[in-house]
Amino acid sequence: MHDAVIVGAGPTGLWLAGELRLGGASVVVLETRPRRDENSKALTIHPRTIEILDCRGVAEPFLAEGIRIPNGHFGGLPDRMDFSVLDTPYPFTLALPQARTEELLEQRAAGMGAAVRRSCRVVGLSPRGVELADGEIVAGRFVVGCDGTRSVVREAAGIDFPGTDATTWGWLGDVVLDAPPERGFASVTGPDGGLMVVPLPGGVHRIVGGDPATDRPEWPGELTLDELRATVEAIAGTDFGMRDPKWLSRFGNATRQAAAYRSGHVLLAGDAAHMHFPTGGVGMNVGIQDAHNLGWKLAAVVTGRADDALLDTYHSERHPVGADLLRHTRAQTALITAYSAEGQALRAVVSELIASAPDMSGVLAERLSGLDVAYATGRRVREQDLPDGDTLFARLRTGEHVRTEAGLVRPDGHLAQLPPRGSPLTANTAQSSNSSRLSRRKPRVVRG
Structure with missing residues (x-):
């Protein structure tokens, strides 16, 4: 098992x-x-x-x-x-x-x-x-x-x-562009809709966006290249020379x-x-x-x-x-x-x-x-140098708790509440050396 x-x-x-x-x-x-x-x-x-x-x-x-x-x-x-x-x-x-x-x-x-x-x-x-x-x-x-x-x-x-169910739909197309925007990126918005263009590996660009025609709860149907081309041209004034779609998709805002x-x-x-x-x-x-x-x-x-x-x-x-x-x-x-x-x-x-x-x-x-997430124990602990010359992020690579001057840091990088005396949770301290290696070491028992 x-x-x-x-x-x-x-x-x-x-x-x-x-x-x-x-x-x-x-x-x-x-x-x-x-x-x-x-x-x-x-x-x-x-x-x-x-x-x-x-x-x-x-x-x-x-x-x-x-x-x-x-x-x-x-x-x-x-x-x-x-x-x-x-x-x-x-x-x-x-x-x-x-x-x-x-x-x-x-x-x-x-x-x-x-x-x-x-x-x-x-x-x-x-x-x-x-x-x-x-x-x-x-x-x-x-x-x-x-x-x-x-x-x-x-x-x-x-x-x-x-x-809640979907009330509006976005669309995306991974396509080849013969006339891509300068620097490969673009963001265009207006009353006819909004879109972003992002380059992908392999000579493909992703065009993703939404428009008023799909601002409704009914499923608009499968996206076609002709529809994508017409919608993009209405929003951006050009279709960027799109052809050879690798993937066409829609997505809703069901939450x-x-x-x-x-x-x-x-x-x-x-x-x-x-x-x-x-x-x-x-x-x-x-x-x-x-x-x-x-x-x-x-x-x-x-x-x-x-x-x-x-x-x-x-x-x-x-x-x-x-x-x-x-x-x-x-x-x-x-x-x-x-x-x-x-x-x-x-x-x-x-x-x-x-x-x-x-x-x-x-x-x-x-x-x-994602840097603002905080739990009852505290926010994430930022990267820092430890007294022995190691860093906190390197020390966390063992998957154990780490003792620092700021307090006990959990394996997920957030401050921990000290466990009760005799707790079997383990930690390593800032005094040991070569701690950034991924090899597992004999655990040290944390006692509050």
Whole structure:
């Protein structure tokens, strides 16, 4: 029997698999798809997620391959938030296709001993784990649903998914452009709609946006190249010479959140726990951050280093983060779809505030980047030099608690409350050397 069965081999499930292996848990990841999806829903990696990658020693490939963008948009407004003011070693976002992100995260998980099984369609839960379509039972002490907005795990566990249905639709096309915008990027908004153009690897550009014609609850139908071309030309005055579509898709603003992130031995993370309009590219990032919070806790429980009650803090800490995510994506959706004259005036006023009020821009940038998340124990601890010359992020690569002058730092980078005397949770201290290596060392018991 595995300690944990993860359903879904997207970024959330793969990061969780690596975190569980780092903590000493046995894990299998089950994925319906026979191979990785080449069409990348997510492109953006935010500063807090880059910090998380650094805290596990795997940031370099992402930094080497991703396109660095030093600012971000709120609701598609023309004036962008300046990320250079953020208190992080990584004051930028990275543009990298989700397919490559998944490839890198799967390499990490598999390299640490996680089993990833594809062509395995989970149809329900069993008392021993999960049941596959062919009748096989995959046994696990815990089951984690990382299987998207239509989560089989969530439904089988009977966890409610309240929220609202779609009222508007966005569209995207990954296409070849014979006349791309200068520097490859473009952002155009007006009463006829709004769009952004972003370059992708392989000579392809992504055009993503929305328009008044799809501002309705009814499904508009499958997107065609002719429709995309006409819509883009109406908004931007040109179709940028688009041809040879690689992927055409629509997405709605249905917004829902799981009522509970834990139900007994079943837990949820990522899109299985929250769905929303993909404004600002935050979805994948919040999913990875869910997994980062859950991973060390679940590993500590299954290996006997912590009581089962520790898992309840996963819901109490991450559910409010998901609720805030939904609130902000709804606000951005309102701005994005403000096509009327009054809506355009509202967009202009808010955009001017972002440009002229640094404090406002800074607050929005912190929220979008994931750097402002705080739990009852405290906010994330920023990168810092330790007395022995090491750094906090390097020390966290062991997956253990770290003692610093600021206090005890949890494996997920947030301040910890001191555990009760005799607690089996472990920590390493700032006096040891060569601590940035990924090799596991004999744990030291933390006593409050």
